[in-house]
Amino acid sequence: MNEGWILVFSSPELYDVKIAEDVLKQHGIVSYIERQPDSMSPSGEAQLYTTPEYAENARQVLRVNAILKEDD
Numbered sequence: 001m002n003e004g005w006i007l008v009f010s011s012p013e014l015y016d017v018k019i020a021e022d023v024l025k026q027h028g029i030v031s032y033i034e035r036q037p038d039s040m041s042p043s044g045e046a047q048l049y050t051t052p053e054y055a056e057n058a059r060q061v062l063r064v065n066a067i068l069k070e071d072d
Contacts, residue, residue, distance in 0.1 A: 002032065005049040008058045009068060017046035020067045027061050029054045 008031070009020045017033050024031045029050055037044035050058045062068040 002049065004052060005032070006052055006055040007047055008050050008055055009048040009062055010045055012045050014046045016067075017048050020048050020062055023065050023067060024048075024050065024054075024058055024061060027057075029058050029061065031058065 011017050021031050021033055031048055031050040034047050035044050036047060059068060
């Protein structure tokens with residue numbers, strides 16, 4: 001993981017995270033995906049990170065695009 005980056009979205013489905021990453025990219029927000037394996041699923045959970053200066057804007061963009069719920 002890149003040091004200091006902020007988790008803005010996660011899902012057990014990689015394609016959901018890839019869609020979120022693409023939406024952020026369309027808004028000029030830098031992000032990257034990391035996969036976290038766990039004992040329940042060999043593929044694990046996919047997590048989307050961005051830099052601290054983009055984190056709040058990224059969450060807002062994901063909410064507007066119905067990727068994040070208002071309370072997330």
